[in-house]
Amino acid sequence: MLKHLIDQDDGLRMVPTDWNELTAAVGQLHEELRALSEESDPARARVLTRWIGIGQMCLGHHEEARTILRQSLDLAAAIGNTRAVVATVLNLGDAHRYAGDVQTADALYRSALNTARSQHPELVDFALQHTGKHLMERGDLADAQAHLQEALRLRIAKGDAELIESTQAALARVETLIGQADASAADLVAPSLWSRQWTAWLRSRTTVRTQARWAEDLPDLRDAVRGLAAHQRAQPRHLRDQPFPAELIAAMAVEAEEAVAADGYLHNGKWNAPADDAANRFAAQTDLAAVVARSTGLKVEQPHTGVYIGYEEGQFLDFHVDEFGFGEVNLILCLNHARLTGAPRASTTVFINADGYLECDLGVGDCVVFDGALTPHGRTPLGAGESVTLISFGFRARDQALRTLTNLPPVPR
Secondary structure, eight states: OOGGGEEEOTTSOEEESSHHHHHHHHHHHHHHHHHOOTTSOHHHHHHHHHHHHHHHHHTTOHHHHHHHHHHHHHHHHHTTOHHHHHHHHHHHHHHHHHTTOHHHHHHHHHHHHHHHHHHOGGGHHHHHHHHHHHHHHHTOHHHHHHHHHHHHHHHHHHTOHHHHHHHHHHHHHHHHHHHHHHHTTTTOOOHHHHHHHHHHHHHTTOOSSOHHHHHHHHHHHHHHHHHHHTTOSSOOEEEOSOOOOHHHHHHHHHHHHHHHHHHOEEETTEEEEEOOHHHHHHHHHSOHHHHHHHHHSOOBOSOSEEEEEEEOTTOOEEEEOOOGGGOSEEEEEEEEEEOOTTOSOOOOEEEEETTEEEEEOOOTTOEEEEOTTTSOEEEOOOOTTOEEEEEEEEEOBTTOOOOOGGGSOOOOO
16 A cells, blocks of 8 residues: 555665655545544554554654554454454554664564464564564564574565565675674674673672572672662652552553453563553653653653563562663552562562662552663562562653763673
């Protein structure tokens, strides 16, 4: 429908062949969509919303693209077209990826690939292709190469020359990046690798599982953590008694439980799932950017991403730092914390900062703000009968100050 107006740039992202022509074409699709009557075939509305979303994404209108692709996804699900669900989830993943929302994109690609493998094997190569590009942009080059090589094998079997050429181009790009990374490994570390190396170093020296080790090992960590803290845009701060509507928090708690059950995946020993409509309503009706600004002094945009997090009895999250793509500030909000009456100790969110460690026992409606990329953080083990549900929002600073590895402390040896 719009393919003739869309090309790929050097980074293999979709871009307009002609900005004005694509803008006009998307406008025409909007007019057709508005002209549809309520009795019209919903399949046509699904196709129109999907292509409008793809067009808006190519034009850089990321928020509009995500909104209308969600509508297309809802239409596909409502009419039971699971093949269209897979395709639209991939497009929605692209829209989040193009906007810098790495974690939501990751969850969407995982969901699409799992559904394709189980229900629509003819779409597996498409899911692998999109996921491979996502991994490439994250710097996970080996995984990207593996996904794209599998996609190429499937496409060669299909015998579609255009699809084969597309995957070969993506593989060539990944192999170029691998060569560049190998050539400059001594001097340059990809942001995602830098974060993983810091996490590995932290976990080799301390753990959330034994309090005594924090006190024992913190002197050895102090200099390294102070080096990180010097670059933090926001210090950890536990916020209580925020005027968040209880009904919105309750709606997110229900949505989180359903999302984890339907689309949840284990990550770092906890459950993750993409946030959805209830989280979007909460963000729209509460000025979270103002909450962050008041507590940190940093002016931020409204959250660009959100992910549900669930913990069950015995689970924990050891100290780590987040990848850069999540933003300069994180806000973790507690949606539910169930514990047995009289339990000797509850699980807490924990941080290591320049002055030592900070424990936050988050109740429902409590939140904590911090710079997740530069603040080691985690969660202590949950006890018998305990469960925790959270949502983590990511924010970008309004000043758009770029964070580069050249100004950040290297991983200690």
